[in-house]
Amino acid sequence: MTDQQDLNTPRPMLAVFCSPSRYVQGANATAELGSVLSAMGLTGPALIVASARIEAELGATWARTLGSAGIPFVVHRFNGECTQDEITAGVAAARAAGSTTVIGAGGGKALDTSRAIAAECSISAVNCPTLASSDAPCSALSVVYSADGSFDRYLFYRRNPDLVLVDTTIIATAPARYLVGGMGDALATWFEARTVIEAHRPNQLQGATTRAAEALAKLCYETLLADGPAALAAVRANSVTPALERIVEANTLLSGLGFESGGLAIAHSVHNGLTTASGTHSFLHGEKVAFGLLVQLVVEGRPHSEFVDVVRFSRAVGLPTSLAEVGLADADLDLLQVIAARTVSAGETAHNEPFTVSASMILDGIRGADSLARSIS
DSSP states (O other): OOHHHHHHSOOOOOBOOOOOSEEEEETTGGGGHHHHHHHTTOOOOEEEEEOHHHHHHHHHHHHHHHHHTTOOEEEEEOOSSOOHHHHHHHHHHHHHHTOSEEEEEESHHHHHHHHHHHHHHTOEEEEEESOOOOSGGGOSEEEEEOTTSOEEEEEEOSSOOSEEEEEHHHHHTSOHHHHHHHHHHHHHHHHHHHHHHHHTOOOTTSSBOOHHHHHHHHHHHHHHHHHHHHHHHHHHTTOOOHHHHHHHHIIIIIHHHHHHHHOOOHHHHHHHHHTTSGGGTTSOHHHHHHHHHHHHHHHHTOOHHHHHHHHHHHHHHTOOOSSGGGTOTTOOHHHHHHHHHHHTOTTOGGGGSSSOOOHHHHHHHHHHHHHHHHTOO
């Protein structure tokens, strides 16, 4: 074979799996942050990216745990949205402080911002989610939004976070809606990974899906069905229970590894499409993904029994199953067409399906999913 023939020969897609270097979860885990960082050789100075509310809640604990480990830190204020302006301001703060580690503390958008800062500065990234509201903490990407709250772009990084530390005591005292939103994000994990596998499409790492990622994605769905309602009850009682621990792991670790190493499909693209409608901006990422999953199941022509199972689980924990429940009760055809067109923009994961996906197909899927879900008792 000549050199030219070798260059032209299609090469098999390599299987790729990624994960954070270390994952720590449990009650009162924040108190151990300093010792965990020291054990990993992350000595600071650290920049903590957090809102005023999170600093007020955790500032004293940070002072004790990082102080006892001899890790100096400063807090940089996060203002609520992962935008380019927020990232740029954080990069400036990290450089001014001489930071070698960025610690994000808060919800998904705060962690997306902190990871972007760490990547831009080429320093260590640590995520300390105070909510189990999305699968973002373990990933090597961030979702960046425009100032008006609409989806802007994904940022992809060379590596996953060095540490993800999840304090379930904090999560147990957060509003229950955030845990439910995380279940919505996690609910799509198995179905999107399955689609990518069946279509022989690349995962978020542009590689083939490993059997480990497939198994984790499926375990994520099984855990939701088994423990979702009980975990929700625990949060409503501000209690850390084994069911809550399992759902926090499903929302954060299993879904995080499953979506990134498994892949995404229509459900997340519909989320991005929904962000073009201002009526959806008060809804959580996972709430919009949950409705996007119903659209995916309709567009893919999956068995009705599967659709029913997802709808009934969603209702059991309070996830939206209709347009009205994501703020679009009065959406007209023009608005739905805009959403559908954005869903199939170039580069969207909707194109990971094993067939060509068009805006008209998504429009029919949105209207069909809304109608079908409302018909289920």
